[in-house]
Amino acid sequence: MRIDANDIQALARGCAVLGTGGGGDVRTGSLAAVRAIREYGPVPLVKLGDLPDDALVVPLSGIGAPTVSHEMIHGEDEPKRIAEEVERIFGRPPSAIMSSEIGGANGVAPVAWAAQLGVPLLDADGMGRAFPEVQMVSMYVAGLPADLVIMSDVAGNVVTIRPLDGLWSERIARAVCVAVGSHALMADYVLTAATARGAVIEGSVTRALEVGRATQGAADPLEALRESLGAVRLITGKLTDVERRTTGGFVRGTATIEGTGDDRGRRLSVELQNENLVAIEEGRVRAMVPDLITVVDTETAAAIQTEALRYGQRVTVLAWPCDPLWRTGKGLETAGPRAFGYDLDYVPVEELMARG
Amino acid sequence: MRIDANDIQALARGCAVLGTGGGGDVRTGSLAAVRAIREYGPVPLVKLGDLPDDALVVPLSGIGAPTVSHEMIHGEDEPKRIAEEVERIFGRPPSAIMSSEIGGANGVAPVAWAAQLGVPLLDADGMGRAFPEVQMVSMYVAGLPADLVIMSDVAGNVVTIRPLDGLWSERIARAVCVAVGSHALMADYVLTAATARGAVIEGSVTRALEVGRATQGAADPLEALRESLGAVRLITGKLTDVERRTTGGFVRGTATIEGTGDDRGRRLSVELQNENLVAIEEGRVRAMVPDLITVVDTETAAAIQTEALRYGQRVTVLAWPCDPLWRTGKGLETAGPRAFGYDLDYVPVEELMARG
Structure with a gap:
C-alpha cells in the first residue's frame, strides 16, 4: 500500500483522535505531508514482517513545547541529517522510518519525512497514542536499552545522545531542544527490524487511516x-x-x-x-x-x-x-x-x- | 619526556599562573593527576612534530559553572567513554590527548585523563591561557570548522554534538552541561596531527612546567x-x-x-x-x-x-x-x-x- 496525498486528510483525522488531546496540531503536519508527496511521490507503507532482520528502522518525532511545536517549524534537511548520522553510526542507511507517536502531528508528519528521504513508512509506532515524555515509548517498555537519540534542528545542528537510561535521555533531549529554539526532530532509538518485533505497536498507521475514514460520509x-x-x-x-x-x-x-x-x-x-x-x-x-x-x-x-x-x-x-x-x-x-x-x-x- | 607525580606541583603552579584568575582550581586536578600516575605510570609528553599526520589528537577540558567545577567531580570513565566514541566515529582510537585550556585545572587534569587512557599528552593547548567560552580556542581562530563536540558526564551519558558553528556549539554544550549536573568532560574538536599544525598553541605544557618551576627555591x-x-x-x-x-x-x-x-x-x-x-x-x-x-x-x-x-x-x-x-x-x-x-x-x- 502507498500513502497518497488523498489519504492525508483521513490520516490526520485519525491521528488527532488517537492523540487524546495532545501530540501537537495535525494541520501543519498534514500540509508538510501533502507537499512532500506532491514533490517526491506517494510513500510506501510497509509491515514489519516485510523487512529483513537487519533493516534499520528509525523512529522519528518532533519534540518541543506544544505552544511552540504548534507551529511545527521544520526544514527539509532535518530528516536527511538524521539519516546521514544513522548511516555514519551503523554503516548503512535507514530502510524505513517509523512514527514514534501516532497520536497528533507526529503521526502525520512522518509521511513527509519518509517522502523526503525516499524510504517507506513502517506501519507501526511507539505509543499507539500520544504521550508527553520521550521515555514513554513501547521500545522502553519492551526493555530495549534507551541508548541512542539523534536530534536535528532547523538551524542545522545534529546532536547524538548515548544516554545512561530513558530518564537521562528525556532530561538531556529536553535541554538540547530548549537550546536549539524549543523545537527539534528526534530519532529516539534506532531499531533493526529484528529488535523492533514485539517492541513496537504494529498496524498504527493503518488504524489511524481507518479511524479517520470511519467518519467520512457517515450518517452518524x-x-x-x-x-x-x-x-x-x-x-x-x-x-x-x-x-x-x-x-x-x-x-x-x-x-x-x-x-x-x-x-x-x-x-x-x-x-x-x-x-x-x-x-x-x-x-x-x-x-x-x-x-x-x-x-x-x-x-x-x-x-x-x-x-x-x-x-x-x-x-x-x-x-x-x-x-x-x-x-x-x-x-x-x-x-x-x-x-x-x-x-x-x-x-x-x-x-x-x-x-x- | 614523561610527566611524573613529582612534576605535578610545578605544573599546577604554572597552570594557575596561566589561568589569569580563572580556569578552575588546580588542586583537585592535581590530586587526580598524582593518583592516576601512581596507578597507571608516568605520562609521555609528545610534540606535535613527533606524531604521524593521521594520528588523532583529542582536546579535552572540563566544563561547568566555576562554583561547581571548583569541586571537579570526575569519574574514571569519562575519558574512556569519550575515547570509545572517538573510535566509533573515526574507526581508530586517539593517539594523544591535549589540554583545551592550559590555564587552571584544565591544564593539570589532562595528565590524569592521559594516564587513564594510556596515551601520551600533547605538549600544546588551545588557548595558552584560560577563557570562559568553548569557541574561544585556537582551532576556531585558525578557521577549523567547529563540527564535533563529544561530552561525557559522571552519570555515564555521552553526547555528541555536530554544531552548525562555534556559537551553536557553545549554546548546546552549555545546555547539556546544565542538564547533566553542571559539570562534564568535553572533547571540543577531534584533530588529526596534520590539521592540528598551526591550529594549536605548541609548547604549552612545557611552558607551564617552566613557569611553575621558576619560583621553586628562588630567592625572589x-x-x-x-x-x-x-x-x-x-x-x-x-x-x-x-x-x-x-x-x-x-x-x-x-x-x-x-x-x-x-x-x-x-x-x-x-x-x-x-x-x-x-x-x-x-x-x-x-x-x-x-x-x-x-x-x-x-x-x-x-x-x-x-x-x-x-x-x-x-x-x-x-x-x-x-x-x-x-x-x-x-x-x-x-x-x-x-x-x-x-x-x-x-x-x-x-x-x-x-x-x-
Whole structure:
C-alpha cells in the first residue's frame, strides 16, 4: 500500500483522535505531508514482517513545547541529517522510518519525512497514542536499552545522545531542544527490524487511516467513530469550564463537561497534562491513562486538542482501551496514572464501565 | 619526556599562573593527576612534530559553572567513554590527548585523563591561557570548522554534538552541561596531527612546567616568575576592595589594589569575568584581554584565583603578551575586549607600557 496525498486528510483525522488531546496540531503536519508527496511521490507503507532482520528502522518525532511545536517549524534537511548520522553510526542507511507517536502531528508528519528521504513508512509506532515524555515509548517498555537519540534542528545542528537510561535521555533531549529554539526532530532509538518485533505497536498507521475514514460520509459520524475505536461514550454535553496553564513546557488543566440530552444532570471533568489523562464523574474515575480519552465535536466527531477546548463547545468524551503493552507492570510504571502524579491504581476502562 | 607525580606541583603552579584568575582550581586536578600516575605510570609528553599526520589528537577540558567545577567531580570513565566514541566515529582510537585550556585545572587534569587512557599528552593547548567560552580556542581562530563536540558526564551519558558553528556549539554544550549536573568532560574538536599544525598553541605544557618551576627555591620568587613569563609588574599593593557576583554561570566583578612601598599612592582595578580581563589605573587601561593578567601573592608568587581574592591580601599584578594567534583579526574578534563587552580597541600590553 502507498500513502497518497488523498489519504492525508483521513490520516490526520485519525491521528488527532488517537492523540487524546495532545501530540501537537495535525494541520501543519498534514500540509508538510501533502507537499512532500506532491514533490517526491506517494510513500510506501510497509509491515514489519516485510523487512529483513537487519533493516534499520528509525523512529522519528518532533519534540518541543506544544505552544511552540504548534507551529511545527521544520526544514527539509532535518530528516536527511538524521539519516546521514544513522548511516555514519551503523554503516548503512535507514530502510524505513517509523512514527514514534501516532497520536497528533507526529503521526502525520512522518509521511513527509519518509517522502523526503525516499524510504517507506513502517506501519507501526511507539505509543499507539500520544504521550508527553520521550521515555514513554513501547521500545522502553519492551526493555530495549534507551541508548541512542539523534536530534536535528532547523538551524542545522545534529546532536547524538548515548544516554545512561530513558530518564537521562528525556532530561538531556529536553535541554538540547530548549537550546536549539524549543523545537527539534528526534530519532529516539534506532531499531533493526529484528529488535523492533514485539517492541513496537504494529498496524498504527493503518488504524489511524481507518479511524479517520470511519467518519467520512457517515450518517452518524460520532457513532461511526465510537464503533471504529471500540470506545465507550463517557458523556455528551457542553464544555462549561476550562482551566489551563502552561508550566515547564507542559499544558496542565481541567475541562468540565455538563451533560445535555440523555446526559442532563451529569457532569464529567477531564484532567489534562498535554493529553487527556483522567476522566472523573462525581468523585468516581471513569477512565484513566494509559487508556485513551478523547474529546470530540459531537456533530462532526472531529477530535479537539486540549489547546483548542473552549467554553460552550458541544462535545462528547470517548474512552477506549490502550495497547496491551501499556497494561503490563513496566507499561503502567512508565505511563500509568502514578507516572503523571495521580495517586490512583490503574483499572482498565472496560472494567470501570462494567462496574457501572 | 614523561610527566611524573613529582612534576605535578610545578605544573599546577604554572597552570594557575596561566589561568589569569580563572580556569578552575588546580588542586583537585592535581590530586587526580598524582593518583592516576601512581596507578597507571608516568605520562609521555609528545610534540606535535613527533606524531604521524593521521594520528588523532583529542582536546579535552572540563566544563561547568566555576562554583561547581571548583569541586571537579570526575569519574574514571569519562575519558574512556569519550575515547570509545572517538573510535566509533573515526574507526581508530586517539593517539594523544591535549589540554583545551592550559590555564587552571584544565591544564593539570589532562595528565590524569592521559594516564587513564594510556596515551601520551600533547605538549600544546588551545588557548595558552584560560577563557570562559568553548569557541574561544585556537582551532576556531585558525578557521577549523567547529563540527564535533563529544561530552561525557559522571552519570555515564555521552553526547555528541555536530554544531552548525562555534556559537551553536557553545549554546548546546552549555545546555547539556546544565542538564547533566553542571559539570562534564568535553572533547571540543577531534584533530588529526596534520590539521592540528598551526591550529594549536605548541609548547604549552612545557611552558607551564617552566613557569611553575621558576619560583621553586628562588630567592625572589616574584622576580623569578616575572622573568620566566616576560611579564610587566603593574602594581604591588594590598587588595582593598573585591566586588564579585555569580550570574549566568559566570563570576563577574572588580578587584581594587592600592599600591604599597614604591607604588604607594597608586591604585589599580582589575575587571573580572571568570578571568582577569582588564587592568585600569586612573581611567587608563594598563593591560587587556587577550593579554594575560594574573594576580599573585607578593611573597610566594603563587597565583590567586578570582574566587580566592580577599580583602587585605598582599598582591602583585603581572601582565604579559598573549600568543600571537590571539592578536590576529579573528583572534581579537573571538576573545578581544569587545567579545567580553568592553568598548575598547585592543592595544598590546607592551605598547601600553611603552606609552608609560
